[in-house]
Amino acid sequence: MKTQTKFFAKWAAFALVPAVGVPLLRSMGIVNDYYHQVLMMIGVNAVLSVSLGLVNGFSGQFSLGHAGFMGIGAYIAAVLTSKAAALPFLPATIIGGLAAGVVGYGVGIPAFQVRGDYLAVITLALNMIVVNLAQNINYVGGPRGFPGIIPFTNFPWIWLWLVLCIVVIRNLIFSGHGRAIMSIRENEVAAQLGGIDVQKYKLVAFSIACFFAGVAGSLSAHMLQFIAPQNFNIFKTFDILVMVYLGGSGSISGCLLGAIIWTAMLEALRDLGVWRLVVGPILLIVLMVFRQKGLFGAREFSFVRGEQP
Amino acid sequence: MSALLQIEDMSHAFGGVVAVKDFTLSVEEHEIVGLIGPNGAGKTTVFNLITGVYRPRQGTLRFNGSSLLGLPPHLIARKGIARTFQTIRLYGDLSVLDNVSLGSHSLVTYGLMAAILRLPVFHRTEEAIRKRALALLEMFGLLEYAGVPANALPYGLQRRLEMCRALASRPRMVLLDEPAAGMNPREVQEMVELIRWMHNEFSLTTVLIEHHMQLVMEVCPRILAMDFGQVIAEGPPEYIQSHPRVVQAYLGTEEAV
Numbered sequence: 001m002k003t004q005t006k007f008f009a010k011w012a013a014f015a016l017v018p019a020v021g022v023p024l025l026r027s028m029g030i031v032n033d034y035y036h037q038v039l040m041m042i043g044v045n046a047v048l049s050v051s052l053g054l055v056n057g058f059s060g061q062f063s064l065g066h067a068g069f070m071g072i073g074a075y076i077a078a079v080l081t082s083k084a085a086a087l088p089f090l091p092a093t094i095i096g097g098l099a100a101g102v103v104g105y106g107v108g109i110p111a112f113q114v115r116g117d118y119l120a121v122i123t124l125a126l127n128m129i130v131v132n133l134a135q136n137i138n139y140v141g142g143p144r145g146f147p148g149i150i151p152f153t154n155f156p157w158i159w160l161w162l163v164l165c166i167v168v169i170r171n172l173i174f175s176g177h178g179r180a181i182m183s184i185r186e187n188e189v190a191a192q193l194g195g196i197d198v199q200k201y202k203l204v205a206f207s208i209a210c211f212f213a214g215v216a217g218s219l220s221a222h223m224l225q226f227i228a229p230q231n232f233n234i235f236k237t238f239d240i241l242v243m244v245y246l247g248g249s250g251s252i253s254g255c256l257l258g259a260i261i262w263t264a265m266l267e268a269l270r271d272l273g274v275w276r277l278v279v280g281p282i283l284l285i286v287l288m289v290f291r292q293k294g295l296f297g298a299r300e301f302s303f304v305r306g307e308q309p
Numbered sequence: 310m311s312a313l314l315q316i317e318d319m320s321h322a323f324g325g326v327v328a329v330k331d332f333t334l335s336v337e338e339h340e341i342v343g344l345i346g347p348n349g350a351g352k353t354t355v356f357n358l359i360t361g362v363y364r365p366r367q368g369t370l371r372f373n374g375s376s377l378l379g380l381p382p383h384l385i386a387r388k389g390i391a392r393t394f395q396t397i398r399l400y401g402d403l404s405v406l407d408n409v410s411l412g413s414h415s416l417v418t419y420g421l422m423a424a425i426l427r428l429p430v431f432h433r434t435e436e437a438i439r440k441r442a443l444a445l446l447e448m449f450g451l452l453e454y455a456g457v458p459a460n461a462l463p464y465g466l467q468r469r470l471e472m473c474r475a476l477a478s479r480p481r482m483v484l485l486d487e488p489a490a491g492m493n494p495r496e497v498q499e500m501v502e503l504i505r506w507m508h509n510e511f512s513l514t515t516v517l518i519e520h521h522m523q524l525v526m527e528v529c530p531r532i533l534a535m536d537f538g539q540v541i542a543e544g545p546p547e548y549i550q551s552h553p554r555v556v557q558a559y560l561g562t563e564e565a566v
Binding site for chain 1: 360361362381382383386387391392394398399400401402403407410411412414415416417419421424425426427431434435438474475478
C-alpha cells in the first residue's frame with residue numbers, strides 16, 4: 001500500500017509540477033518566450049510520438065500517416081473554436097481527437113483484414129488525402145492555410161494532455177489488453193491461435209493512437225494560430241517516426257525521450273539552416289547501426305512502469 | 310456418445326496441390342492419437358485446418374458437437390482447442406510469466422476502460438490470472454524463469470513453455486506439433502513423460518504429430534499414418550509398425566537415412 005501511495009505521489013508530481021512550474025518560471029522571466037515555445041513544441045511532439053509508439057512499437061504494426069490524423073484533429077478543432085462556432089478549447093479538442101480516432105477506426109477495418117504491410121500503404125494514402133482535401137477546401141483556406149485561430153494553447157494544457165496520453169497508454173499496455181496488443185507484435189499466428197482477437201486489438205491500439213494524434217493537432221493549431229496543409233504532410237509523419245525509433249519504439253519512456261531529443265536538437269541546430277536536415281538523418285543512421293532498439297530499448301522509467309510483476 | 314473431435318472427408322488444396330484428401334478422424338474424449346507420416350504428408354495442414362488457419366474446401370469438422378467450419382482461429386481456440394507449433398512460436402520478448410498469462414487471455418473479462426482507470430475489477434482479475442500462471446509455471450518446473458524473456462530460455466524449456474502456455478487456456482483438446490523435434494534421446498524420454506503427465510493431470514484429449522517413432526509408439530495407443538495427404542493406415546502401434554504401406558512410405562525412408 002505504501003509503495004502505491006508513493007507511486008501515486010510521483011505521478012501527481014509529474015503531472016502538476018511542470019503544469020504549475022513552467023508558467024511560474026515564465027512569469028518570473030527565467031524561462032523566456034523562445035524556450036517556452038520550444039517546451040510547448042516538445043510537449044505536442046511527445047503526444048504524437050507516444051501515441052504512435054502504441055501502434056508502431058507495442059502492437060508491431062506500421063502506420064505511416066500519423067500527421068494525417070493530426071491534421072484531421074487540427075482542422076476540425078480550429079473550425080470549431082475559431083470559424084464555424086465559438087466552442088471552448090476542451091470540447092473542440094476532444095471532438096478533433098474523436099474525429100481522428102473514428103477515421104482511424106474506419107481505415108483500420110479494411111487495413112487489418114489482411115496481415116502484412118497494408119496498414120502502411122493505407123495510412124500513407126490517407127495522409128495524402130488529408131493534405132489534398134485541406135488544400136482543396138476553400139472554407140479552411142485551401143493551400144493558403146487557415147489563419148486567425150484563437151491562441152488557446154498554453155503549456156499547462158499541453159502538459160495535461162501529454163500526461164493523460166501517457167497514463168492511458170501505460171495503463172492499457174500494463175494490462176491483459178496490453179499483453180494481447182504486444183503478443184501481436186511478438187507472434188501474430190500464436191496470438192490468433194491462442195484465442196486472441198488480433199483484429200480487435202490492432203483496431204483498439206490504432207484508434208487510441210489516432211485519437212491522441214488528433215488531440216495533438218488541435219493543441220498545435222491553437223498554439224501556432226495558423227495551420228496550413230503542408231504542416232501535416234508526410235514529412236511531419238517522418239518526423240514523428242524518427243522520434244519514436246530514436247527513443248525506442250517499444251517503450252513509452254523512449255518515445256517521450258525521442259520527442260524531447262529530436263525537437264530540442266532541431267532547435268539547437270537552427271544555425272545550420274538546411275544542413276540540420278542532414279545532421280538529423282545521419283544521427284539516425286548512426287543510431288540504427290549501433291543501437292537498433294533506440295536509445296531506451298524496451299525499458300521504462302521506473303515511474304512509468306511502476307509496480308508491475 | 311459422439312466423439313469430441315469429428316472430422317469427415319476433409320480436403321484441402323494449395324492451388325493445384327492437394328495437401329489433405331478425404332481425411333477422416335474421430336477422437337474420443339481423453340484419447341491420445343498419434344499422427345505420423347513423412348515430410349509433406351499433410352500432418353501440419355490437418356492441424357491448421359482444425360484450428361482455422363486454413364479453411365477446409367470440403368468436409369465436416371465438428372468439435373464437441375458443433376461445427377468449426379468458418380470460425381476464425383481465435384474463436385476456435387476459445388472452444389477449447391490449444392496447440393503448439395512445429396517451429397516454436399513464443400512471445401519472445403515478453404516474460405515467461407506474460408507468455409503463460411496470455412494463454413489464459415479468455416480470463417481478461419474486464420473492459421478497456423477498467424484497465425485504463427485501474428478499477429478494482431482490473432486488479433482482482435489480474436491477480437487471479439497471475440496466480441494461475443504462476444501455479445502452472447510451478448507445475449511445469451518453470452517458476453524460476455517467470456521474469457525472464459521467453460527467448461532467453463534454452464530450447465528444451467521453450468518447448469515446455471509452449472505447452473504450459475497452451476494449457477493455460479484450460480483446453481479440452483491439445484494439438485502437439487512435433488513436440489520432440491530436435492531433441493536428444495534423453496530429452497525425448499522426458500517429453501514422453503511430460504506428455505503423459507499433462508494428458509492425465511489435465512484430463513486432456515491429445516492429438517500428436519511426431520517424427521520420433523519411439524515417442525509415438527510409447528505414448529499413443531492409436532496411430533494414423535499419412536502419406537500424400539491421405540490416411541494410409543490406422544491402428545495400434547504394432548499394427549502400424551508392420552503395415553506394409555507405412556513401412557514403404559515412412560519407416561522405409563528412415564532406414565535408408
